[in-house]
Amino acid sequence: MADPQRARFPEGGRDWPDLQHEMRERAAGDADWRGGRTAIFFFLAEQEAYDVGKRAYMEFFSENALGAARAYPGIGQMERDVLDYGMDLLSAPAGARGVFTTGGTESILLAVKAARERHRARRGVGPGRPLNIVMPVTGHPAFDKAAILMDVEVRRAPLRADRRVDVEAMRGLIDADTMLLVGSAPCFPHGVIDPISEIDALAAAADVWLHVDACVGGWIAPFFERVGRGTPVFDFRNTAVRSISADLHKFGFAPKPASTVFFRDGEDLDRSTFRLGYWPSGLYTTATMSGSRPGAAVAAAWAVLNHLGTAGYERAARNLAAVVDRYVEGLEAIPGIELWARPDVTIVNFGSRDFDIYAVAEQMKARRWIPGLTSEPKGMHTMLSMQHEPARETYLNDLRACVEAVRASEATSNLTATY
Numbered sequence: 422m423a424d425p426q427r428a429r430f431p432e433g434g435r436d437w438p439d440l441q442h443e444m445r446e447r448a449a450g451d452a453d454w455r456g457g458r459t460a461i462f463f464f465l466a467e468q469e470a471y472d473v474g475k476r477a478y479m480e481f482f483s484e485n486a487l488g489a490a491r492a493y494p495g496i497g498q499m500e501r502d503v504l505d506y507g508m509d510l511l512s513a514p515a516g517a518r519g520v521f522t523t524g525g526t527e528s529i530l531l532a533v534k535a536a537r538e539r540h541r542a543r544r545g546v547g548p549g550r551p552l553n554i555v556m557p558v559t560g561h562p563a564f565d566k567a568a569i570l571m572d573v574e575v576r577r578a579p580l581r582a583d584r585r586v587d588v589e590a591m592r593g594l595i596d597a598d599t600m601l602l603v604g605s606a607p608c609f610p611h612g613v614i615d616p617i618s619e620i621d622a623l624a625a626a627a628d629v630w631l632h633v634d635a636c637v638g639g640w641i642a643p644f645f646e647r648v649g650r651g652t653p654v655f656d657f658r659n660t661a662v663r664s665i666s667a668d669l670h671k672f673g674f675a676p677k678p679a680s681t682v683f684f685r686d687g688e689d690l691d692r693s694t695f696r697l698g699y700w701p702s703g704l705y706t707t708a709t710m711s712g713s714r715p716g717a718a719v720a721a722a723w724a725v726l727n728h729l730g731t732a733g734y735e736r737a738a739r740n741l742a743a744v745v746d747r748y749v750e751g752l753e754a755i756p757g758i759e760l761w762a763r764p765d766v767t768i769v770n771f772g773s774r775d776f777d778i779y780a781v782a783e784q785m786k787a788r789r790w791i792p793g794l795t796s797e798p799k800g801m802h803t804m805l806s807m808q809h810e811p812a813r814e815t816y817l818n819d820l821r822a823c824v825e826a827v828r829a830s831e832a833t834s835n836l837t838a839t840y
């Protein structure tokens with residue numbers, strides 16, 4: 422018997438105005454991301470760059486980037502340009518190569534696969550040998566996803582007081598079966614860049630692959646450095662860094678799904694590439710984990726990068742830095758609120774030693790904000806971008822009011838941090 426709760430296959434025949442009306446009705450309760458009410462999920466530099474991305478996306482709405490080589494050389498050229506731009510930005514040496522992917526998770530999967538293949542080839546070990554990844558406790562769960570798929574163990578190192586990974590603790594976790602070290606630029610929970618130059622020295626001494634997960638910072642942190650924010654160097658200028666993941670659909674300000682992964686040594690891209698020679702339809706090769714993927718995302722990223730260019734990203738970095746500073750100032754002016762780390766780029770994370778910050782988060786939710794949470798220590802978390810600037814005063818006023826209410830009532834919350 423069919424499940425009575427299950428929606429029945431539609432009869433069809435509905436026209437666009439009718440569909441649009443219903444879709445808008447359904448979305449009426451969704452978060453107001455345009456109004457800066459979501460702590461994560463959407464990233465804005467400038468309205469014009471957003472519009473350019475959307476137009477370019479619609480222009481190539483139907484093209485499949487899987488067919489770039491055979492059918493859509495224009496998409497292929499734009500893809501190569503975007504990868505070249507990324508390698509230029511991240512100081513990749515000659516011989517480096519990259520892949521345009523559908524997101525940070527896919528970029529990370531490709532780097533882990535390449536690292537595993539290289540480790541196996543160099544150490545002469547086969548699939549039966551259990552290998553491991555050594556990374557900060559704050560590293561993104563995409564590495565655990567990769568580890569599950571590739572049957573690899575993840576070893577997580579604790580943090581120093583400044584919430585960057587303790588590199589000595591990483592050293593203690595390395596053994597002959599360590600195939601990969603990871604540092605984040607910045608890490609998602611606390612927004613700080615791990616001590617990449619120290620991990621770089623460790624990777625060189627241990628002769629292990631180092632991946633920098635710059636999914637958040639890859640396309641913007643270099644501009645923070647250029648505009649004089651003193652942002653730590655995390656890219657290929659660290660000579661043991663073999664790969665970097667960098668999302669276009671976060672602080673590259675391109676529409677989703679769009680990310681990149683770069684390999685210092687082009688041979689490593691061959692290690693991440695999938696090839697099947699014995700299929701009835703012939704040789705099947707993809708540099709990505711996905712097969713079909715939107716040509717629109719490639720075209721849109723190309724257009725946004727060419728629209729903003731160096732001047733635009735430097736402007737974005739200056740504007741974002743000012744927003745971060747103003748939020749930090751506003752947060753620190755609320756009695757009892759404490760920043761859990763000094764933001765290196767655009768992520769702020771704060772909590773309190775005096776009251777339950779989750780109770781504050783619950784009250785903020787009731788005021789139609791979608792807060793991010795961190796669990797260790799308990800905190801609230803936001804990836805700031807430009808839509809958060811017009812919302813700043815309202816946000817800080819609401820936060821202050823919620824903090825006062827929680828302090829007065831000594832309310833506690835049994836929320837659990839859920840991504």
Ligand SMILES: Cc1ncc(COP(=O)(O)O)c(C=O)c1O
Pocket residue numbers: 523524525526527561563605607608609634635636637668680
């Ligand atoms: C540091 C970091 N790495 C990787 C990812 C995964 O990116 P995606 O959600 O695009 O797969 C994220 C997502 O927030 C992230 O913050």
